[in-house]
Amino acid sequence: KQEVTQIPAALSVPEGENLVLNCSFTDSAIYNLQWFRQDPGKGLTSLLLIQSSQREQTSGRLNASLDKSSGRSTLYIAASQPGDSATYLCAVGIDSNYQLIWGAGTKLIIKP
């Protein structure tokens, strides 16, 4: 059974710092891995999607890597801003219908 873990559960850093969020999964047979952002009272916004054959994806200040063999993904946020404050969730697609198994998220606070 696939299990997804995110560490740390919460993180508070000063504005401008570069930071790394971690996601680990127990079964390397995944179809894809996605990073989402969730703001209070709002739905989930997809940030980056990495297909199983890919190693990383980049969008602006965000970079996500995937190492299937070790069951790990990282989300790197460069030059953090207060607007980056949110909960970041990692989800793995486990079948051809891309059913998602989710981590519990990392709550990120960027202090001005």
Add this chain to the structure above:
Amino acid sequence: DTGVSQDPRHKITKRGQNVTFRCDPISEHNRLYWYRQTLGQGPEFLTYFQNEAQLEKSRLLSDRFSAERPKGSFSTLEIQRTEQGDSAMYLCASSLPGLAAMAQYFGPGTRLLVL
């Protein structure tokens, strides 16, 4: 607005009552997913539809839960005889089929509180 919409956004009910939630997907998306998210946890898959066909149901979806998508457009999720443990955020997402199903677009969710 061409995003996924959900109604209502918030629902407070008493234990034992029935509740129904609605999800309107992005118009050209024929896949529709329901998830449940409790406080401090990630979403858990409940069920998904391709057009009007319900193709998969999680074991989390007890017999008190029923989901429909009668015309392959909007979907409803009904919970009968609600219990306090049903209190959660219910999220809906939609996607295109095939490889494009990798990208699921989420609605704002319906927050349910059962007293």
